[in-house]
Amino acid sequence: MxxxxxxxxxxxxxxxxxxxxxxxxxxxxxxxxxxxxxxxxxxxxxxxxxxxxxxxxxxxxxxxxxxxxxxxxxxxxxxxxxxxxxxxxxxxxxxxxxxxxxxxxxxxxxxxxxxxxxxxxxxxxxxxxxxxxxxxxxxxxxxxxxxxxxxxxxxxxxxxxxxxxxxxxxxxxxxxxxxxxxxxxxxxxxxxxxxxxxxxxxxxxxxxxxxxxxxxxxxxxxxxxxxxxxxxxxxxxxxxxxSLFSHNLPDEILSTLKETGHVVSLSFFGKASGEPALALVSKKFDVYPNILSGSITQLKDESFGQLLIHLKGDFTEIQKAVSFLKQQQVLVEGVDIDEGKNQRVS
Structure with a gap:
């Protein structure tokens, strides 16, 4: 056209x-x-x-x-x-x-x-x-x-x-x-x-x-x-x-959270935004998710949600939890699953 x-x-x-x-x-x-x-x-x-x-x-x-x-x-x-x-x-x-x-x-x-x-x-x-x-x-x-x-x-x-x-x-x-x-x-x-x-x-x-x-x-x-x-x-x-999804955390809070786990950003699209994937994580793995901030918005044809969470627990369990979330069509960012390195989410 x-x-x-x-x-x-x-x-x-x-x-x-x-x-x-x-x-x-x-x-x-x-x-x-x-x-x-x-x-x-x-x-x-x-x-x-x-x-x-x-x-x-x-x-x-x-x-x-x-x-x-x-x-x-x-x-x-x-x-x-x-x-x-x-x-x-x-x-x-x-x-x-x-x-x-x-x-x-x-x-x-x-x-x-x-x-x-x-x-x-x-x-x-x-x-x-x-x-x-x-x-x-x-x-x-x-x-x-x-x-x-x-x-x-x-x-x-x-x-x-x-x-x-x-x-x-x-x-x-x-x-x-x-x-x-x-x-x-x-x-x-x-x-x-x-x-x-x-x-x-x-x-x-x-x-x-x-x-x-x-x-x-x-x-x-x-x-x-x-x-x-x-x-x-x-x-x-x-x-x-x-500008629509601001999940910035003060450095001192982020440093404290990293001592006991990992801070990750989760993005949900379409049907995934309505599934209780995060609730299932705490039941399936020895991980305790804490929601720091979040929002759901509507794009033209489907919903889009974002959560900033703190996953508290052993890295091996966190690794399993993140792999599970990805299987549920959840985009996970902010942690290097292969090497166990934290990355700041901004």
Whole structure:
């Protein structure tokens, strides 16, 4: 559906050239929700604007539906952009126009009849849950309602792809949750492929099938959301995951615990998150598990839990217990089972 191949983009400023993107390549499959996450200055905003050529890359290919947009004439590019909707953090609504007019005006410019415009506006306002706000003005709406209008405006052109440029960053947590649920609904019911950028890991966790992590204009890690959560490789990726699961312990407490056993992190996915694996450990082995911290969260399609525990006992018994946990499809980290060396969990 979307193939970005070797995308590079630089900007010239007072201090010289700024390399916003450096040979970036990602592939987004039809019908999936793909997230790009990174801190400020990572290059993610520039990347998403290259998809519809709001920013033209210095080099590389932007392939959408097997067509390289960088090679299209201006006329054909306008047609191709018609299948790519976009929503922004700032909503970009006309303040002096009603909700109806904000959605209808772009449609009228495409040459649709009054009846066709009315049918589309009515349909998509209903989809976003604002069927009673036709005559309201943006100043009369909440932030979440404004974003719903922006989403309806993008959907009214019936795109195959929806680009989301930090669409929830200006919203409170409850409203963010509602907008994410709406994006999930749009993806599932309308089959629209969604590419979004964010700096919030909870957005990735909630709705994304796959994710790319960016830093300094490069993709430093990419994969299924599940895999990124269970085994992040890069330090920046670990920081994002730990923003949801913080299990840091003070050094003095960790040192004390290590004197009588091992501190390990357990990760549970899907059915494993609901199994009493830890309870069985204390019954099967001469090991006493003590839960130090833990949480369970919901990814797009399955639950994911993490526990930080202290396993008190002889190392041989701990070794058996850890092997048992792994057999129960529990990911165990923080202790070297082969050599008996402790490793700090962070």
């Amino acid at each position: 979307i193939e970005l191949v070797g995308i590079s983009k630089s900007f010239t400023g007072k201090k010289g050239s700024i390399h916003a993107l450096k040979n970036v390549s990602i592939s987004v499959k039809k019908g999936e929700i793909y997230g790009v996450i990174g801190y400020s200055g990572a290059g993610k905003s520039t990347l998403i604007r290259c998809v519809n050529l709001l920013e033209k890359p210095d080099s590389g290919s932007v392939i959408v539906n097997n067509v390289d947009l960088t090679k299209l004439s201006p006329g054909k590019l306008r047609v191709a952009r018609g299948k790519i909707g976009m929503i922004f953090q700032g909503f970009n609504l006309l303040k002096t126009a009603t909700v109806y007019e904000n959605i209808a005006l772009p449609l009228k410019l495409t040459g649709l009849s009054k009846q066709e415009v009315e049918e589309k506006v009515t349909r998509y306002l209903k989809i976003v849950g604002l069927e009673n706000k036709h005559h309201s003005y943006p100043s009369e709406l909440s932030g979440g309602q404004k974003q719903r209008v922006a989403i309806a405006r993008a959907l009214a052109h019936e795109p195959e792809i929806l680009l989301s440029d930090e669409a929830t960053s200006a919203l409170d947590p409850d409203t963010t949750e509602a907008i994410l649920e709406l994006l999930l609904k749009i993806n599932r019911e309308l089959g629209i492929t969604i590419l979004l950028i964010t700096h919030e890991m909870n957005v990735i966790q909630k709705i994304c099938d796959r994710v790319a992590v960016m830093e300094n204009g490069e993709v430093i890690e990419e994969g299924k959301t599940k895999d990124i959560f269970t085994s992040p490789k890069h330090a920046t990726t670990k920081r994002f995951v730990n």
